[in-house]
Amino acid sequence: MLKNKKSKLLAVVMTVALAGSILAGCGGSTATNSEASGNKVIKVNLGADPKTIDPGLNNSVEGSKVIVNAFEGLTNLDKDEKVIPGVAEKWEVSPDGLHYTFHLRKDAKWSDGQPVKAQDFEYSWKRALNPDTASEYAFQLFYLKNGEAYNQSKDPKATKKATADEVGVKAKDDSTLEVTLEGATEYFLSLMSFPTYMPIRKDIVEKNPTDWTSKPETYVSNGPFMMKEHKMKDSINFVKNPNYWGTKSVKLDRIEFKVLENESSYFAAFKTGELDMIDKPPTQEIPNLLKDGTAKDYPYIGTYYYDFNVSENAANVNPDAAKALKDVRVRKALSLAIDREAITKNVSKGGEKPATSFVPSSVTDKNGSKFKNKEYYKPTADIEQAKKLLAEAGYPDGKGFPKLELIYNTLQAHQSIAAAVQDMWKKNLGIDITLRNLERKVQLTEANKHNYILNRDGWIADYNDPMTFLDIPTTTNGNNYSGYNNPKYDQLISAAKVEVNAEKRTQMLHEAEDMLMADMPLMPIYEYTEVVCMNKKLKDVHVSNLGFFFFRDADLEK
Structure with a gap:
């Protein structure tokens, strides 16, 4: 030693x-x-x-920090997170909130001097939605009319399919972009500053489809x-x-x-x-x-959490562990055995708040007021209830429980939190887990393929609304690393996305989180600070x- x-x-x-x-x-x-x-x-x-700095393929904070300084969307965010003009100098919105017309500024240019055109936005958005592109962030473009239908056009199980021409984005001319949405979305202008909605050049990308982001001469921004x-x-x-x-x-x-x-x-x-x-x-x-x-x-709107692999592929990774985690009582027992207050106080030490829900408390609803999160469990461990659930699932005091493996990306903080969780599960439930550190790129790949049992995860809001968290566990979301598949949940989220009544929409989102936390495909640990x-x-x-x-x-x- x-x-x-x-x-x-x-x-x-x-x-x-x-x-x-x-x-x-x-x-x-x-x-x-x-x-x-x-x-x-x-x-x-x-x-x-x-992993990538391609605006249409990136799904990491690291990549985003590069992209938002190299590219610019139709809008920007100022220091107070308010929407300001970007490439679009002005826009009009129809009374029903379904149609947007963006007018691009005449002096917007690419780094090689060519003008930025409305066609560059149309190409970029449809490329990210194209099922052949396999963008994990394609779901962020499902707000566009027929966006999801086009993305799912090659899925034999999809009930609605569409072609690229039917997607609700069209360059009327070089400086005018017309956009049609599936439903009124009040935060849509904020989304226009998000990396996935930024323009890219068709001529550049199609000449260098695999490595255009790796060289200065082709990373035209x-x-x-x-x-x-x-x-x-x-x-x-x-x-x-x-x-x-x-x-x-x-x-x-x-x-x-x-x-x-x-x-x-x-x-x-x-x-x-x-x-x-x-x-x-x-x-x-x-x-x-x-x-x-x-x-x-x-301030940082985000939740640090662990994924339980509840996908079909879990059995290929570890059949015994997959069988145990299929039982929701086991997942709830593991969650209840965690003392989140101790983790934030003694391990992370950055002023984080214990997460007692998936949507963080800093998120606001459609009216700009607090979402009023429910407390689905205590910030401290409920060992008695955790042991009871584990025993009901057939593992009294952890006897016969398979060994689990947790993967996390390189960072001492992640290792320290994982070690704390490992100790709590051993002490409180009699369960052993092993820890495996992976390079960030590798971890993201393994998580996307559902090639793990437990995965360290985290989500930072793409916009300030509960939806940016609650649509992650939908079946077709590329960032649904847990593999959660609940048609009722999917339907509720889809309905909430087009609901124009603010009060009703908020109620629907609370119902969705109730459903999610009852099924527990993921385990929130704390709310981020930066x-x-x-x-x-x-x-x-x-x-x-x-x-x-x-x-x-x-x-x-x-």
Whole structure:
């Protein structure tokens, strides 16, 4: 044991030293670079190498942080999360809320100087919906008329099918985009700033369908920054886009997105000035960082949770574990045995709130008021009820219960939480689980294929509404990693999406969450907070409560 401890300590020291040398090799401290060259250069850590930075395929926060600075949608969000014009300088909405007409600004251009056209949006949206594209975020475009029907056009079980031409988006001319929705959606304008709705160039993508995002010459974008270099497993570097319509107001000259996953490495790099901005610092450091002002706790609409694999593929992974988890009493017992209050207080330490529902308490309803979440269980463990349910399922005191495996992506915080859960299940239920750490890209792939038993997961809101959480567990949602399949739930969510009566819609969403939490295909643990450490010279960064870092208005003081 002593030898292992020494080895771990040596590994941490070496990792920190290596991080410093790697970043120094890229040019030394940010402050020195900026002041010496006269340019404003910042280095920001993503925390993981994005699986993709394709707007139509991305489904990770890491990828989104890159995309929202490289691309621009029809609308933007300001520092108060309010919708402002983006590529569209104005728009009209029909009285029934079903028809939108967007007018693109004449000076909107791509990074190679070509004009941004309405056809670029039409192509991008239909590409993401195309079933051959296999976008996990296609569901976000189901608000479009016939969007879901087109996406499901190759599914023999689908009751409604449509062609691409029948999807409710059409370029009337180069600068006019007409959009028709399935139902009135009050947050639709907010969605227009989301990565999946951003434009891409057909000529670029179709010439380089598999690697267009990996090279500066093909990663043509229309936002405030454009790609300069893509160094695999090291950094993705951007420079100011001179062809962006608002380039005169963009103050930063260069952003280097680093992909360090180890907290000790990127925290050490921040302390020495090699990084200007990081989030998720080491949990043991958070209380002091918040106290002395080095870090700030930002609003963050999200839920940290675990998936139970309830899909048919679970039996191929571990038939005994799959059989146990098929019993809802087992899933509820596992959830009730967790002391969420202890996790947030003693493990995560970032001011998180124990999650007693799937929809976080910071979400508002259609009227802008609180959603008024129900408390489906206590923040602390209910061991007595958990043991009772487990015994009813045939596993008294955990006897005969199969060993489970939990996968999680690289981050010390995830490992610490997993270890705490492991200990609670062993102590409270007599259940053993093993833990397996995976690189983020690999974990997302395994989760998408339902090739696991327990999976660490989390969801950050795409827009401020309960629907952004409650439509995840629908059968056709590409981010439904649990494999939950409940036709009644699907029908209720579909009906709520087109319900125009605010009070009735809110009631339907509460009923949906009641159904979800009764079936428990996933286990909420806590509500996120976003703890960010930032160079004090870096100003006006918009840290969005949706998980994005916007550098459009940011500045680096001399």
